[in-house]
Amino acid sequence: MICGVIKISSLPLRRLDILAKQNLLAVWINDLNAPIYLNSGESHQHHHTPTSSYCNHCFKTLLQSPSSPCPSCSLLFCNSTCLSRASSSSHSPYVCQALSRLQNSSDLLLNHPLERHVQARFLIAAFNLSIVSPPHFQTLLSLQGTVTDNDASNAHFLHSLISTICPPPSIPSIELTAALLAKDRLNAFGLMEPFNEQLERSVRAYGIYPMASFFNHDCLPNACRFDYVDTAHHNNTDMIVRILHDVPQGREICLSYFPVNLDYSTRQKRLLEDYGFACDCDRCKVEANWSDIDNDKDGDDDNDEEDEVMDEDEEEEEEDEDEQMVASGGAENEDTDFPHAYFFVTYMCNVNNCGGTLAPLPPSPATPSNVMECNVCGNLRNNDAI
Numbered sequence: 001m002i003c004g005v006i007k008i009s010s011l012p013l014r015r016l017d018i019l020a021k022q023n024l025l026a027v028w029i030n031d032l033n034a035p036i037y038l039n040s041g042e043s044h045q046h047h048h049t050p051t052s053s054y055c056n057h058c059f060k061t062l063l064q065s066p067s068s069p070c071p072s073c074s075l076l077f078c079n080s081t082c083l084s085r086a087s088s089s090s091h092s093p094y095v096c097q098a099l100s101r102l103q104n105s106s107d108l109l110l111n112h113p114l115e116r117h118v119q120a121r122f123l124i125a126a127f128n129l130s131i132v133s134p135p136h137f138q139t140l141l142s143l144q145g146t147v148t149d150n151d152a153s154n155a156h157f158l159h160s161l162i163s164t165i166c167p168p169p170s171i172p173s174i175e176l177t178a179a180l181l182a183k184d185r186l187n188a189f190g191l192m193e194p195f196n197e198q199l200e201r202s203v204r205a206y207g208i209y210p211m212a213s214f215f216n217h218d219c220l221p222n223a224c225r226f227d228y229v230d231t232a233h234h235n236n237t238d239m240i241v242r243i244l245h246d247v248p249q250g251r252e253i254c255l256s257y258f259p260v261n262l263d264y265s266t267r268q269k270r271l272l273e274d275y276g277f278a279c280d281c282d283r284c285k286v287e288a289n290w291s292d293i294d295n296d297k298d299g300d301d302d303n304d305e306e307d308e309v310m311d312e313d314e315e316e317e318e319e320d321e322d323e324q325m326v327a328s329g330g331a332e333n334e335d336t337d338f339p340h341a342y343f344f345v346t347y348m349c350n351v352n353n354c355g356g357t358l359a360p361l362p363p364s365p366a367t368p369s370n371v372m373e374c375n376v377c378g379n380l381r382n383n384d385a386i
């Protein structure tokens with residue numbers, strides 16, 4: 001067993017899975033990476049809404065104090081430092097001009113869903129990447145993602161829209177545009193708005209984290225991701241993946257692409273529609289045998305806006321249902337119809353309306369930590385209390 005912090009770059013990265021190289025005990029997979037780009041999750045028409053604004057460089061929540069708008073396109077930044085850093089990367093003159101034109105022709109996306117606004121901004125960001133950072137653009141293209149009919153039809157519309165607003169050089173072909181949309185659909189991570197028990201959270205920004213994109217999904221994950229966007233740390237948009245519990249050598253390390261408390265039919269639907277596969281994990285094998293009534297009890301809780309690959313949106317009332325399942329399951333009895341109850345008792349946050357997953361805080365050099373942190377609300381819980 002090892003205990004400590006390892007860098008993801010020291011793991012044997014494979015395209016299809018990430019396997020534990022050693023028996024891992026309370027390990028952080030740290031320094032997972034910085035994103036190759038981040039893109040606002042808000043509609044461009046909402047940039048200036050004071051209640052829902054984030055800096056378009058570091059994506060921290062903009063405080064009441066005056067922020068620095070871009071003089072050309074009025075996109076908001078924390079201060080002149082963020083604006084100036086963005087100007088040489090994600091907010092190059094190319095992006096600024098394209099966004100200004102998009103903003104000035106708001107009828108172009110009128111009556112289109114938020115998803116289409118976000119995709120338009122993603123494509124502008126991706127085309128910019130091909131100019132300012134070709135290696136990162138190649139990395140984006142190397143990610144998994146097969147074009148669906150839906151990607152092709154969205155690409156058709158967005159390509160014609162963007163070709164009217166992007167300055168030279170000319171934009172990539174419709175085929176490449178469709179491929180980019182597919183990569184984004186399968187690989188983008190949502191950085192969520194700050195947690196508030198009373199409000200439904202949505203995505204503040206989407207980002208591509210190439211290393212984190214290697215993680216496959218499991219409905220009972222052995223790792224989960226954390227971000228600390230609103231902290232003072234200068235790498236505040238880096239992602240950290242932490243392992244929940246001991247992992248035997250050779251076992252694949254997986255994340256859940258959405259809150260773990262979704263029911264079977266909702267999980268299957270999302271995984272099929274968004275990621276193109278039917279999940280056959282241990283939990284799904286068990287829950288597939290549950291009655292249709294159980295499986296359908298909240299099968300209508302999809303939220304298209306937040307159907308993003310790895311978002312963390314939570315579902316109302318799921319927690320109560322899980323508590324009921326846990327109560328009837330019994331943690332030790334593997335013969336019941338709910339053998340995974342232990343997971344929910346130990347790793348599921350019980351804060352109202354949260355739905356987050358708990359992972360141990362970083363261990364000291366010699367011992368693992370028994371304090372668990374929630375990856376959504378940040379609540380700390382001492383596992384001795386369970």
Ligand SMILES: C[S@@+](CC[C@H](N)C(=O)[O-])C[C@H]1O[C@@H](n2cnc3c(N)ncnc32)[C@H](O)[C@@H]1O
Pocket residue numbers: 014015016017143144186187213214215216217218274275276277278279280
């Ligand atoms: C973010 S990528 C994960 C890494 C990817 N497998 C790779 O090799 O780069 C998401 C895609 O991986 C595949 N995938 C992830 N989890 C899976 C699972 N449990 N079973 C089958 N395919 C899975 C699906 O094709 C999904 O769309």
